[in-house]
Amino acid sequence: MEPMxxxxxxxxxxxxxxxxxxxIIKEMLPPDVRVARDAQDLIVExxxxxxxxxxxxxxxxxxxxxxxxxxxxxxxxxxxVLGFGEYIEEVYAxxxxxxxxxxxxxxxxxxxxxxxxxxxALAEQQRMFAxxxxxxxxxxxxxxxxxxxxxxxxx
Numbered sequence: 816m817e818p819m820x821x822x823x824x825x826x827x828x829x830x831x832x833x834x835x836x837x838x839i840i841k842e843m844l845p846p847d848v849r850v851a852r853d854a855q856d857l858i859v860e861x862x863x864x865x866x867x868x869x870x871x872x873x874x875x876x877x878x879x880x881x882x883x884x885x886x887x888x889x890x891x892x893x894x895x896v897l898g899f900g901e902y903i904e905e906v907y908a909x910x911x912x913x914x915x916x917x918x919x920x921x922x923x924x925x926x927x928x929x930x931x932x933x934x935x936a937l938a939e940q941q942r943m944f945a946x947x948x949x950x951x952x953x954x955x956x957x958x959x960x961x962x963x964x965x966x967x968x969x970x
Contacts, residue, residue: 829867831859842944843951869893905950 836859840850850858870885872893877885887910891903931939 829863831862831866833859836862839944839947843948868897872897909950 833856837855840855840858844850869890873885873889876889876892876896877883880889882889891907894900894903894906
């Protein structure tokens, strides 16, 4: 993607918070694994590129349906079109969980006068990381089982 490919934004304007991304990367790996700073930066760039790709394809899907607002079903269809169909079920489950948590929270997830303390926010972030790690590890375990069964059938 070229630096000005994103509507009216330079490449430097479109990024993800690196500290948060580095924390996610670290949380997803075993404690004995280290990641070089260049590799972390590359992963962040890949994430930005992936978001751009999915957003762009979601917009295409939305436009083909003569809609003006991208809806979750447009994003799911975009994932399928882009070859990420195997992740749709897991993505939809995460979306549904997020939606439920948003509905359960006061004012639909928007902060009111009762904002979380820093400790509560940190605890919530850790809980969310743990859930994401468990989902990822479950997916990796399923993929490994599939590979093992394919390898066993080849023998």
